[in-house]
Structure formats: structure tokens, C-alpha cells
Amino acid sequence: MKTIETETGKQKFAPGLKPDRDKFLNHRQEKFLMIVFLLILLLQITAKVNAIKNGLQYAVSSGIHSIYAPIENLKWENPAFAVSAGINRMLGEKQFFSVGFQAEFAPQTYQGNATSLQLLGQFTPVIFKNVELGIGMGAGYRFSEYPSKTYKWSENTWENGKKFKGMVQIPVQLSAGFREIQFSSLGVTPFIAYQLKALFGYNPDFDPLPDSNVMFGFKFHFNRN
Numbered sequence: 001m002k003t004i005e006t007e008t009g010k011q012k013f014a015p016g017l018k019p020d021r022d023k024f025l026n027h028r029q030e031k032f033l034m035i036v037f038l039l040i041l042l043l044q045i046t047a048k049v050n051a052i053k054n055g056l057q058y059a060v061s062s063g064i065h066s067i068y069a070p071i072e073n074l075k076w077e078n079p080a081f082a083v084s085a086g087i088n089r090m091l092g093e094k095q096f097f098s099v100g101f102q103a104e105f106a107p108q109t110y111q112g113n114a115t116s117l118q119l120l121g122q123f124t125p126v127i128f129k130n131v132e133l134g135i136g137m138g139a140g141y142r143f144s145e146y147p148s149k150t151y152k153w154s155e156n157t158w159e160n161g162k163k164f165k166g167m168v169q170i171p172v173q174l175s176a177g178f179r180e181i182q183f184s185s186l187g188v189t190p191f192i193a194y195q196l197k198a199l200f201g202y203n204p205d206f207d208p209l210p211d212s213n214v215m216f217g218f219k220f221h222f223n224r225n
Contacts, residue, residue, distance in 0.1 A: 057088040057098065061193065061217020065106045068210045082106035082213055086120075090221075098122045102140075106213070112144030118171055126179055132189060134175035142167045142199065168200040169211070177219070189219040 065082040088100030099121045107113040118140020126132050144165045177191030193215045198208040 055090050057090055057100075057219055057221045059086045059088065059102075059217060059219045060084070061191075061215040063213055063215035063217075065108070065211060065213040067108075067111050067199075068212070076212065078108070078110055080106065080108040080111075082215065084213075084215060084217070088122075088219075094126075096123060096125050098124060104213075112146040112165065114142050114144045116140055116142035116169060118169060120171060120173065122173070122175075124175075130178055130180075132175075132177040132179040132191070134173065134177070134191075134193070136171075136173040136175075138171050140169050140171065142169050165202070167202055169197040170200070170208075171195050171197045182223075185223045187221050187223055190217075191219060192216050 062081070062083045064079040066076050066079045068076060082104060083106075084102055084104040086100055086102035088098040091097040091099065099119070102118050102120055104116045104118075105114070106116075118138050120136050120138035120140075122134050122136030124132050124134040144167070146163055146165070173193055173195040175191050175193035177189045180187040180189045182188075193213070195213045195215065197211045197213075199211055200208050202209040
């Protein structure tokens, strides 16, 4: 098993994974089918809950993100700005469940400017009358463009890499908010969220590579008369 030495020479790590893992969802047809599947799944859920009052909820947030290096003593380094927007379908009489899409843009000089779309299901119970807690999980796809020159390891030497990279991401999210502040027919829920994503296909030697966000934002919906 090969090892890769860090610049300091004090830490080493062994990938121990097969190089062909990097080929997952490299073809345009497979990427297209995955997006279609996510859209169909959301439409099927939406069709069954049309009677739920105030069913649609929108969310906007911004914060910082960073990718962890897959070595000993993981550190959260080189944080960069991130912005996200989404639409959710609220489920249940008390609306403690939701499922929806999130779009995100997270530029990073070293890690690539990432644009992603993901489907996220959440359980958001309310405690102490107004405190909303949340836990969610989902799946999505990320497309990164690298502003700097990229390289790839070819067993013996470094070679020029691609400017663009597609990756599957599996997000897990924890959140807390205040449900809700009323402005006439508008209900607003401020929140803070931490989301950790496993990235598959980043590099055959770094699979899966975790990425994390700390986001502050607002959820809002329009009350029906």
C-alpha cells in the first residue's frame, strides 16, 4: 500500500482505496439521470401533501465552509464564504417534517468554486414552545471549477489535472432556530445550521473527503387566509 507524505514530513496517510472509485458518475448521462430521479422524488412527495396548510417554505442562508484534510488530527482550515437557497415542502399536521431542494455556491481558491444541488429531508421538532431543533440527511451533486492550475497523481509523478470536477455528496445537517416571528402574512424562522458532507469522487486517494458549512439564515413562508 502506498503512502503520501505531507509537506512537513511529520504526517503520512495511506489511501487504501481503489482508484476506479473516482469513475463514479463521470458520464453526463449518469449525472442527468440522478438529477431527474431527485426531481421525480420531490414531485411524488409534493403530490401527496397538497392539503397541508402553509406547505411551502423557503430558506436563504450564508456562512463559511471548509474541507478537512484526510490525515491524522483533522483541522478545519482555509474557511471561505458560502451562500445557500432552498425550497421545502412541510409535512404533517404540526409540520415537524420537511423535504426539499437546496442550491449552494461556495467559492474557494484552493478547493475549487463549488456549485451544488441536493435533496434534504429534515425532522424539525419544536421544544419550549418556540425553539426549533433540526436533524436532516440527503443526497446531492456538486460541480467544482478550479481557478488555479490543477494536478493529479499518476502513481509516480504529478500530471496536469482537469479544471472541472463532479462529485456526489451525502449531507448530514444539525440546526437550531426560533419558530416563528410573524410579519402580517409572513412567518419567519431565523436559524443556525451545521452541515457535514461526505464527498465521493473528489480524488481516488481522498474518498470520501468531508466538507462542512456553518450557516446563518432565515426560513419563511406565507400564511394563507
